[in-house]
Amino acid sequence: QKEVEQDPGPLSVPEGAIVSLNCTYSNSAFQYFMWYRQYSRKGPELLMYTYSSGNKEDGRFTAQVDKSSKYISLFIRDSQPSDSATYLCAPSVGSWGKLQFGAGTQVVVTP
Amino acid sequence: GAGVSQSPSNKVTEKGKDVELRCDPISGHTALYWYRQRLGQGLEFLIYFQGNSAPDKSGLPSDRFSAERTGESVSTLTIQRTQQEDSAVYLCASRGANEQFFGPGTRLTVL
Numbered sequence: 466q467k468e469v470e471q472d473p474g475p476l477s478v479p480e481g482a483i484v485s486l487n488c489t490y491s492n493s494a495f496q497y498f499m500w501y502r503q504y505s506r507k508g509p510e511l512l513m514y515t516y517s518s519g520n521k522e523d524g525r526f527t528a529q530v531d532k533s534s535k536y537i538s539l540f541i542r543d544s545q546p547s548d549s550a551t552y553l554c555a556p557s558v559g560s561w562g563k564l565q566f567g568a569g570t571q572v573v574v575t576p
Numbered sequence: 577g578a579g580v581s582q583s584p585s586n587k588v589t590e591k592g593k594d595v596e597l598r599c600d601p602i603s604g605h606t607a608l609y610w611y612r613q614r615l616g617q618g619l620e621f622l623i624y625f626q627g628n629s630a631p632d633k634s635g636l637p638s639d640r641f642s643a644e645r646t647g648e649s650v651s652t653l654t655i656q657r658t659q660q661e662d663s664a665v666y667l668c669a670s671r672g673a674n675e676q677f678f679g680p681g682t683r684l685t686v687l
Contacts, residue, residue, distance in 0.1 A: 473616060508580070508667055508678030509619070553618055561674050563609070563632070566618035 468492050471554055471567030480576050484541035488554035488567045491535065495556035498530050499564065500539050503551045512539075512552070544574045578602070580670050580679035588685045589658055597653040597682045601670030608651050609669045609676060610643055619667060625651065658686045 471488045478484055497516055501509035515521045518532040529538040537554050551571045555564040581600045589595050601608050606627045611619040621635040625645040636642070640658075645651040655662055663686045669676040 469618070471618070506680070508669070508680050510678065511675050555619075561671060561676065563621055563624055564619070564676070565621070566611075568616070568618040 468565050469554060469556060469567040472570055473568050475571040475573055477573045477575060478544055480544060480546060480574055482544050482574075484539075484544050484548065484572055484574070486539040486541075486552050486554075486570050486572070488537045488556075489535055490537065490556055490565075492556070492558070492565070493532075493535070494558045495565075497557040497559070497561070498528070498537050499555040499557065500526075500528055501553045501555055501566075503553060503569065505550075509553055541572075544572075546574050546576050548572060549574050580668055580677050582666075582668050582679040582682050584682060585680065586683045586685075588687065590687050591660060592657055594654065594656045595658055595684065597655075597666050597684070599651045599653070599668030599670075599679060601649070601651070601668070602672070602677055604648070605670035605672045605677075606648055607671040607676075608645055609671070610651070610653050611667045611669065612637075613665045613667060613681070615664070622653070622666075655684075658684075660686050662686050 469490045499514040500512040502512045503509040515528050521528045525542045527540045551569040553569040554567040583598045608625045610622040613619050623643045624632040640656045643653045665681040667681045669678045
């Protein structure tokens with residue numbers, strides 16, 4: 466079993482819809498939960514992160530962590546074609562240290 | 577300032593040849609990471625350098641893989657006697673206090 470599981474998609478939504486992404490993980494020692502966005506043929510870039518359980522909102526993006534069920538979510542409101550990318554969850558035991566990446570979910574937002 | 581740069585951007589080699597991949601981190605960043613990303617998969621941790629400490633080599637898949645970093649500057653990832661399963665994008669990231677910043681990657685194809 467992989468430490469981090471993520472549905473690879475692709476997930477296709479119309480512009481303006483809510484995009485819902487999630488990951489499950491097995492290592493209960495994970496404390497930091499990052500979401501990265503990766504455009505085609507580019508390196509990943511940090512979108513947002515949360516510490517421990519709870520919600521965090523940043524503009525159109527909301528990250529949720531439920532440590533009791535080892536479940537991580539990312540929601541994108543009012544999706545735009547520019548949101549079309551692969552989204553990778555990446556939990557970590559220590560802050561900003563070695564990251565354990567999920568496989569990434571490809572999102573396609575159609576105009 | 578400039579971000580993380582990697583060279584070459586693409587490398588095609590024949591099975592059995594050695595390859596060297598280069599990473600130029602952001603100036604002043606003490607931590608440097610190498611990851612491998614196979615097609616349709618998430619990033620796989622390879623090796624981590626932090627200042628003058630001994631590197632964390634726990635992710636290197638075999639003794640054909642090695643990496644060096646001199647001080648807080650350039651790092652080189654070397655793959656000896658390349659195999660077809662080594663075909664992937666090799667990503668480098670550097671970190672100052674917090675976030676990891678990724679380079680664009682080197683796309684390696686082993687024929």
